[in-house]
Amino acid sequence: xxxxxxxxxxxxxxxxxxxxxxxYGDKAKPIAxxxxxxxxxxxxxxxxxxxxxxxxLVELDFIRVSEGALEIGAMTRHQRVATAPEVRRAHPLLAxxxxxxxxxxxxxxxxxxxxxxxxxxxxxMPLIAVLGxxxxxxxxxxxxxxxxxxxxxxxxxxxxxxHGEMVTSVRFPHLPANSGWAFELFSRxxxxxxxxxxxxxxxxxxxxxLASLEMAFGGVGSVPLRLDVSAVAExxxxxxxxxxxGVSAFxxxxxxxxxTASIPAVFRREVAASLMEKTLAAALxxxxxxxx
Amino acid sequence: MSDARLISLTVNGETRExxxxxxxLLADVLREDFGLTGTHVGCEHGVCGACTVLIDDQPxxxxxxxxxxxxxxxxxxxxxxxxIGLSPLQQAMHEEHGLQCGxxxxxxxxxxxxxxxxxxxxxxxxxxDVLSGNLCRCTGYQNIVAAVMKAAAAMREVRS
Numbered sequence: 001x002x003x004x005x006x007x008x009x010x011x012x013x014x015x016x017x018x019x020x021x022x023x024y025g026d027k028a029k030p031i032a033x034x035x036x037x038x039x040x041x042x043x044x045x046x047x048x049x050x051x052x053x054x055x056x057l058v059e060l061d062f063i064r065v066s067e068g069a070l071e072i073g074a075m076t077r078h079q080r081v082a083t084a085p086e087v088r089r090a091h092p093l094l095a096x097x098x099x100x101x102x103x104x105x106x107x108x109x110x111x112x113x114x115x116x117x118x119x120x121x122x123x124x125m126p127l128i129a130v131l132g133x134x135x136x137x138x139x140x141x142x143x144x145x146x147x148x149x150x151x152x153x154x155x156x157x158x159x160x161x162x163h164g165e166m167v168t169s170v171r172f173p174h175l176p177a178n179s180g181w182a183f184e185l186f187s188r189x190x191x192x193x194x195x196x197x198x199x200x201x202x203x204x205x206x207x208x209x210l211a212s213l214e215m216a217f218g219g220v221g222s223v224p225l226r227l228d229v230s231a232v233a234e235x236x237x238x239x240x241x242x243x244x245x246g247v248s249a250f251x252x253x254x255x256x257x258x259x260t261a262s263i264p265a266v267f268r269r270e271v272a273a274s275l276m277e278k279t280l281a282a283a284l285x286x287x288x289x290x291x292x
Numbered sequence: 293m294s295d296a297r298l299i300s301l302t303v304n305g306e307t308r309e310x311x312x313x314x315x316x317l318l319a320d321v322l323r324e325d326f327g328l329t330g331t332h333v334g335c336e337h338g339v340c341g342a343c344t345v346l347i348d349d350q351p352x353x354x355x356x357x358x359x360x361x362x363x364x365x366x367x368x369x370x371x372x373x374x375x376i377g378l379s380p381l382q383q384a385m386h387e388e389h390g391l392q393c394g395x396x397x398x399x400x401x402x403x404x405x406x407x408x409x410x411x412x413x414x415x416x417x418x419x420x421d422v423l424s425g426n427l428c429r430c431t432g433y434q435n436i437v438a439a440v441m442k443a444a445a446a447m448r449e450v451r452s
Contacts, residue, residue, distance in 0.1 A: 001336040002320075004315070042356075
């Protein structure tokens, strides 16, 4: 499997990259780590006439912690997101999810921005961005936009990027210091895209009663799905095992997976329920200080 | 059709040149233009790990990289591992029967030469997680895990 012929461009500045994107339009594809686009090129599922290599744009490889937000450049590799001490402090859920992307060698090349624009419905970074209310920062020659992650993902591998724009960074609000959080995924082989992925963040009050709860699924629809749990998870609830089972059953009932060639919808829903139980239990254990 | 261009790459510390089309995979340039056939080509879409080389000292798939992208970067292939004899990792793979047909072995060795350099005292669980990125159809993996753990211990011994 070899890609169709393309012209190769290697801009040295963001401005030059945006100029090339604006000039070539739909005939061009930017390439970041190439861990998703590479296979698509090799299998000729993508046949751009121009490949614009972003790997020299070192200004897009950064991690910045400011008050309230963690900003990560689009060209930051997954391995750095997974292991950087500042990410593990400000957003341990993001670091934990990044450490499960693909395989070790894939994480050395794959980038945060690449994963977001590729927008596989089961991928880790879109899920965490949607759950945590991240802002996606995109730039074109005419200026910058910030898009709520929940609006950025439109459908399977389809995002709100206009002609000549590219993602330059992502702003993740910090997780509160005493948050309970957990990420789990189920796949048949390690490193595969998830059949179902789950992320949870929650806060408990001093009496270990529920103060807030956010949960989201990946892999169950065309985009990551943040759930409205207000009906079953009221503030003040005592999160017992029975409560976990009830919330998980509700969560699994509130999704509408479709039958696919290899995964029946009923199976995906069962996986969603059991994975949510496991994830909620892990997040609660963290919030109670029982695990790190 | 994009014309071939002259590129200059640093491979195992040596500068080498080739006339290549931009679409030519790094794996194919290593094998066909440079005669470095130790890098194997399996799936050509990043799954099997057979073509793993080091780019600037980190493991990466040579089938998901176009050679033209690698100007200015350092490529390290299996041909550079060991010297007169085998590296500690290669020796442990030999002793623990970590290979049979050997097709996947260069990719596994390159992956773990880098991993053990950065993680000298790994848990077996960590080794299994990293090994998940390399497919082997002969060994059932148990012997590879044993070899990597043995190599890690041997390399710690040398360092101390």
